[in-house]
Amino acid sequence: MTSLNAKDKNAVKAFWAKVPGNEEKIGADALSRMLAVYPQTKTYFSHWKDLSPGSPQVRKHGKTIVCGVGEAVGKIDNLTAGLLNLSELHAFTLRVDPANFKILSHNLLVVLAIAFPTEFTPEAHVALDKFLASLAGALSEKYR
Amino acid sequence: MVEWTEQERSIITGIFANLSYEEIGPKALVRCLIVYPWTQRYFSSFGNLYNAEAIRGNPNVAAHGIKVLHGLDRAVKNMDNIKATYAELSVLHSEKLHVDPDNFRVSSAGLQQMHSAHLKADRLVSRRLTFPLFLHQLLADCLTIEIAAKLGTAFTADTQAAFQKFLAVVVSALGRQYH
Numbered sequence: 001m002t003s004l005n006a007k008d009k010n011a012v013k014a015f016w017a018k019v020p021g022n023e024e025k026i027g028a029d030a031l032s033r034m035l036a037v038y039p040q041t042k043t044y045f046s047h048w049k050d051l052s053p054g055s056p057q058v059r060k061h062g063k064t065i066v067c068g069v070g071e072a073v074g075k076i077d078n079l080t081a082g083l084l085n086l087s088e089l090h091a092f093t094l095r096v097d098p099a100n101f102k103i104l105s106h107n108l109l110v111v112l113a114i115a116f117p118t119e120f121t122p123e124a125h126v127a128l129d130k131f132l133a134s135l136a137g138a139l140s141e142k143y144r
Numbered sequence: 145m146v147e148w149t150e151q152e153r154s155i156i157t158g159i160f161a162n163l164s165y166e167e168i169g170p171k172a173l174v175r176c177l178i179v180y181p182w183t184q185r186y187f188s189s190f191g192n193l194y195n196a197e198a199i200r201g202n203p204n205v206a207a208h209g210i211k212v213l214h215g216l217d218r219a220v221k222n223m224d225n226i227k228a229t230y231a232e233l234s235v236l237h238s239e240k241l242h243v244d245p246d247n248f249r250v251s252s253a254g255l256q257q258m259h260s261a262h263l264k265a266d267r268l269v270s271r272r273l274t275f276p277l278f279l280h281q282l283l284a285d286c287l288t289i290e291i292a293a294k295l296g297t298a299f300t301a302d303t304q305a306a307f308q309k310f311l312a313v314v315v316s317a318l319g320r321q322y323h
Contacts, residue, residue: 106285114292120289125289
């Protein structure tokens with residue numbers, strides 16, 4: 001996996017500056033899309049009563065995820081160290097198959113493209129794609 | 145045999161009916177070449193792809209992007225027989241172009257003509273490199289992003305599901321002749 005250069009980091013920070021205030025909206029949308037387009041991901045949420053797009057659980061969890069990504073943006077200079085606790089959570093408690101990180105990332109990018117069509121240029125896209133891949137890698141650190 | 149609901153058919157035909165191939169085709173291919181630069185290996189005959197500006201301004205890239213959408217159009221018009229629709233193109237891609245089928249979902253009505261006119265078999269054999277099959281869905285994902293940006297909130301989760309299902313069937317059909 002390629003590491004992030006200065007240009008990538010600046011592009012990610014600049015783009016993510018648009019997100020604060022919209023975490024729930026973006027997160028709920030990304031999560032809903034993932035559940036609809038990749039139904040196998042529902043397996044991780046069998047304990048939820050309501051998996052429909054507007055549901056309180058989807059909205060709350062969507063917000064949690066996007067806030068987490070935002071925190072990672074703040075720790076972009078050392079994702080592995082910064083996300084140690086979250087990695088342990090995902091590895092030992094949640095045990096989400098890391099293949100699903102790619103799926104969620106894709107849906108996050110779709111949502112960002114819809115929310116910010118002019119700003120989500122190919123250049124912003126590649127930086128965010130690299131960042132999300134690095135983030136997934138950091139979350140997978142503790143798996144084995 | 146792929147089953148399509150009435151809703152899925154209507155979503156897919158609706159997207160293509162209202163699409164500007166001239167606008168979205170080039171954008172999707174440009175995005176793919178910038179976001180996944182290794183895909184440029186299949187377009188070395190297109191001229192200058194050295195940087196994002198060059199890619200955006202390259203008329204061959206734009207023309208090819210449009211062709212891609214016209215090729216997808218064929219599948220839209222033959223949704224119940226996508227495999228057969230692309231059988232010919234699949235053979236072309238596996239035997240003449242040695243393109244990694246996981247890397248692209250490209251098809252075009254004029255593809256066979258264009259390639260036999262411009263690319264000689266011996267030149268392809270000499271450029272042939274084995275490529276592991278993990279470059280999956282890249283052009284399709286870029287097309288999904290461009291359509292999402294264009295349609296905005298109208299590109300609902302259900303719309304996305306139908307569209308991605310359609311692209312997955314196309315990719316699978318194009319990859320069939322490789323095995």
